[in-house]
Amino acid sequence: FRTVIEPFRIHSVEPLRMTTAAQRRTKAAEAHYNLFQLHAEDVLIDLLTDSGTGAMSRDQWAAIQHGDESYAGSPSYYLFRDAVRHLFPYEHVIPTHQGRAAEKIFFGVLGGPGKVVPSNTHFDTTRANIEFTGAEAVDLVIPEGHDPSLVHPFKGNLDVDRLEALLTERGDDVPVVMLTVTNNSGGGQPVSLDNIRAVCEIAHRHGKPLFLDACRFAENAWFIKEREPGQADRDVVSIIQDMAACADGMTMSAKKDPMGNIGGWLALQDDELAAACRNLLILTEGFPTYGGLAGRDLEALAQGLKETVSHDYLRYRIRSTAYLADALEHAGIPCIKPAGGHAVYIDAKAMLPHIDPLHFPGQALSVALYETGGVRACEIGSVMFARQPDGSEKPAAMELVRLAIPRRTYTQSHIDYVIEVCEQVKARAGDLRGYRIVEEPPALRHFTARFAPM
Numbered sequence: 001f002r003t004v005i006e007p008f009r010i011h012s013v014e015p016l017r018m019t020t021a022a023q024r025r026t027k028a029a030e031a032h033y034n035l036f037q038l039h040a041e042d043v044l045i046d047l048l049t050d051s052g053t054g055a056m057s058r059d060q061w062a063a064i065q066h067g068d069e070s071y072a073g074s075p076s077y078y079l080f081r082d083a084v085r086h087l088f089p090y091e092h093v094i095p096t097h098q099g100r101a102a103e104k105i106f107f108g109v110l111g112g113p114g115k116v117v118p119s120n121t122h123f124d125t126t127r128a129n130i131e132f133t134g135a136e137a138v139d140l141v142i143p144e145g146h147d148p149s150l151v152h153p154f155k156g157n158l159d160v161d162r163l164e165a166l167l168t169e170r171g172d173d174v175p176v177v178m179l180t181v182t183n184n185s186g187g188g189q190p191v192s193l194d195n196i197r198a199v200c201e202i203a204h205r206h207g208k209p210l211f212l213d214a215c216r217f218a219e220n221a222w223f224i225k226e227r228e229p230g231q232a233d234r235d236v237v238s239i240i241q242d243m244a245a246c247a248d249g250m251t252m253s254a255k256k257d258p259m260g261n262i263g264g265w266l267a268l269q270d271d272e273l274a275a276a277c278r279n280l281l282i283l284t285e286g287f288p289t290y291g292g293l294a295g296r297d298l299e300a301l302a303q304g305l306k307e308t309v310s311h312d313y314l315r316y317r318i319r320s321t322a323y324l325a326d327a328l329e330h331a332g333i334p335c336i337k338p339a340g341g342h343a344v345y346i347d348a349k350a351m352l353p354h355i356d357p358l359h360f361p362g363q364a365l366s367v368a369l370y371e372t373g374g375v376r377a378c379e380i381g382s383v384m385f386a387r388q389p390d391g392s393e394k395p396a397a398m399e400l401v402r403l404a405i406p407r408r409t410y411t412q413s414h415i416d417y418v419i420e421v422c423e424q425v426k427a428r429a430g431d432l433r434g435y436r437i438v439e440e441p442p443a444l445r446h447f448t449a450r451f452a453p454m
């Protein structure tokens with residue numbers, strides 16, 4: 001059949017609160033045109049992030065009832081550990097409350113002034129946690145990864161020549177090589193198994209461990225199955241196990257592919273490194289068998305890990321994201337190509353060429369999507385990245401608006417509505433005006449800055 005259906009039916013529903021365009025214009029003004037400041041009840045379709053916003057299944061809610069809240073040695077921990085190990089067979093599995101907590105601990109041990117950590121593209125929290133220790137975070141994605149309209153099957157691949165050069169020149173300063181799958185900051189683009197193997201070979205030849213930032217590992221594995229020669233007939237579980245076998249460990253946000261509303265982990269082979277990480281874990285997260293999570297959360301994640309590798313689920317997941325991207329392309333709305341696994345990224349610079357990058361075309365588009373149809377997206381452009389450490393403003397490389405799709409949450413008619421809202425905004429794109437910032441904090445300004453229309 002041509003139609004790829006949602007491989008589930010709805011069991012418990014959550015009402016959406018309808019609002020009028022006039023009400024939304026008032027709400028946007030009251031939020032000083034910062035969509036992070038809206039009450040979520042005033043949003044109709046929330047595409048701010050796919051992180052922790054997915055719908056849990058009947059079986060995950062049942063697993064929650066099974067949670068054991070023992071402080072130490074809970075059976076829920078061992079269930080969770082074994083579910084992780086089935087896919088990522090690392091010796092040490094250390095739960096944390098979310099991904100950035102795993103990063104904070106990991107780079108707390110391995111980072112420090114003078115160190116340099118390469119990746120295809122570090123996610124913001126990974127970069128921030130590396131830089132917080134005084135180390136440098138370096139992005140080495142292939143050149144194709146920087147061109148929004150270029151179609152390439154694995155735009156998340158790491159440039160192996162640049163990695164080889166970095167390790168040859170500054171090998172002593174590199175504690176670990178990272179690889180983000182899929183590459184969120186680069187448009188949710190996958191990394192090929194071939195590239196993972198090549199990065200592994202180079203890292204190991206230089207005596208360096210390879211760690212995956214594996215938040216969207218299942219989506220990445222599905223892309224490998226669909227796009228990489230020789231992989232089509234394989235089970236995604238065995239592809240994931242191959243990805244895992246190349247690496248020495250992982251940092252993880254369980255709020256993405258593992259279908260959790262909260263959670264994360266750090267998993268690794270090395271005993272000494274694991275002991276050092278557990279020592280830091282106890283300071284902030286908790287005892288190593290719960291690490292900032294309740295026993296019931298660990299049970300929900302163990303079940304989520306089984307569900308996320310279902311072929312029916314992944315086929316629907318990747319197709320439904322591409323469905324949105326295809327419709328936007330058909331409507332003449334420029335997007336990063338090809339569609340990512342978890343999100344579609346509109347190229348606001350191309351859509352609103354009359355708005356100067358420092359008047360924030362991505363912000364203008366995001367506010368217009370909200371005012372027009374109650375759709376909340378996320379600006380990933382100069383609001384997020386233009387402010388330089390010396391206080392000056394330098395336009396970001398790309399002005400993107402991310403429409404991130406929560407897992408199993410919205411139906412096709414919701415997405416059809418989003419498409420219609422995008423089309424309406426495009427029809428009056430020439431009338432949209434930029435914004436200026438009237439108040440901002442010293443760091444991470446996108447969360448709290450106040451804007452005024454130009």
Ligand code: F0G
Nearest residue numbers: 049051098099100123125184215253255
């Ligand atoms: N790594 C990647 C690739 C991520 O996308 C995220 C979170 C993290 C690490 C941090 O995990 O949120 O559990 O602490 N990404 C979310 C997003 C916030 O909207 O893309 P966390």
